[in-house]
Amino acid sequence: MQWRKVLQSNDVLIFEKKKSEFTIRIEARLVEGEWEVIKKYYGNVNFSEEYYADTKKETLQLITQLKSEKDLQTKDIERIKKLRSKNLRINAKRAYKDTSVEKWYIYINNKESGFAIIRYDDQTLIDVVVQEKYRYLEDKILDELTKILGLDDVAYEIVQNVYFYNKSTNYTTETVKSISLEELDFDEAE
Numbered sequence: 001m002q003w004r005k006v007l008q009s010n011d012v013l014i015f016e017k018k019k020s021e022f023t024i025r026i027e028a029r030l031v032e033g034e035w036e037v038i039k040k041y042y043g044n045v046n047f048s049e050e051y052y053a054d055t056k057k058e059t060l061q062l063i064t065q066l067k068s069e070k071d072l073q074t075k076d077i078e079r080i081k082k083l084r085s086k087n088l089r090i091n092a093k094r095a096y097k098d099t100s101v102e103k104w105y106i107y108i109n110n111k112e113s114g115f116a117i118i119r120y121d122d123q124t125l126i127d128v129v130v131q132e133k134y135r136y137l138e139d140k141i142l143d144e145l146t147k148i149l150g151l152d153d154v155a156y157e158i159v160q161n162v163y164f165y166n167k168s169t170n171y172t173t174e175t176v177k178s179i180s181l182e183e184l185d186f187d188e189a190e
Contacts, residue, residue: 003067013063021045021074026066028059035059039066047077049136080136088137090144092116106130106145114165116145123157132166 022043
């Protein structure tokens with residue numbers, strides 16, 4: 001099925017797509033100068049995702065992105081609901097600290113699930129990289145991580161970028177020491 005425009009005005013945008021199991025609706029509303037965008041699944045299942053944008057242009061870009069994403073299936077929604085209902089234990093362990101940069105490993109339920117790079121400048125920049133399966137817990141993870149890192153009481157601006165991955169590969173390489181002929185006591189003339 002294709003997306004169809006249900007309503008468009010200066011402060012409301014609504015798009016809808018009907019599927020056999022449920023209907024997907026993207027609603028964007030201008031609320032107190034900020035755009036609130038909600039992607040809803042309703043019918044056999046009820047599920048929603050919430051996003052925010054500052055301008056109408058950003059909102060339209062977000063809507064285009066949401067419309068192009070792969071639609072969730074009923075089993076995906078049930079899995080996400082189950083994950084959201086669990087009590088998650090989020091911890092962080094510092095990997096290193098430099099004068100203006102820190103790296104932290106993120107553990108969710110005692111499993112290493114990602115990392116965060118924090119750069120201190122005029123504003124604090126935080127890049128968080130976590131497994132794709134935790135995408136729908138982004139707010140919860142960011143809130144908890146901000147508390148753990150002691151950044152919840154700061155007076156300066158914090159910019160957070162979150163990246164998700166679904167595949168992880170580890171490589172181990174062995175270094176081989178090269179030996180010159182001189183170290184082996186060989187004479188090239190022989």
